[in-house]
Amino acid sequence: MASTTTQTGKPAGHQWAVLMATSGKKHWPPMGRTQWPLTTLYCGTCMPRLQLDYARNKQGIRYAYYICTGRATRTTTCTRKAVPVGIAEQLVTDCYQQIAITEQTYQQLAQRVEAAFDERLAERSQAIDDLTTTKHRLEAEADKLGAAARLGDSSGVRPRGSRPGS
Structure with missing residues (x-):
């Protein structure tokens, strides 16, 4: 899935809300938008925001993923695994196709x-x-x-x- 980058160099695109795809809550997307607002992804399990993080695999290739802020800071007992950005984008896109x-x-x-x-x-x-x-x-x-x-x-x-x- 093609995505552009923001001024900070982080990927942008259909990174709107994994919550929408994983918890059944649906919000209407802004008409005519090609990118969804960043920093509005929420954990479908415990509700804190998901934070965008980067890691490197064994081959040294850097990849982006979302992780529950509550799990990352250990302020909740969330057990939701990290969600790769591509999967989150696809979940949100699929959700919008269902409600569009x-x-x-x-x-x-x-x-x-x-x-x-x-x-x-x-x-x-x-x-x-x-x-x-x-x-x-x-x-x-x-x-x-x-x-x-x-x-x-x-x-x-x-x-x-x-x-x-x-």
Whole structure:
């Protein structure tokens, strides 16, 4: 499995959470991400973080693995063995493939969301149109009342607060 390296020279990639693959807990991956956040791997047995460590085999080849911090510091009685980085990456990748939505489902959801936004926009536009119509009607009535008050029209329409015969 190809993986890139971080600025510290440590491997990066789908090193997100062995916990997700080993304990059944599932979290949605960030959409569009090609690398998962580092330092978020947890032991599926006793829950402390897993730490990335390096060792050399008999041939002198350096390899990376994750080990439970509780086991490494002897603060827990964890018996989980170290997990090679490649296996952890594969476990997490497999977990995400199980919980990921298909492209068809994504497209259907995107269409539903877009339709909901279009509906809300149409409702908002209709509400604005209704308010504008009401505003124009009220302005026309106010103009009519103002003109009647200025002309002293005796059509029976009086400005508010005026008394009959005044």
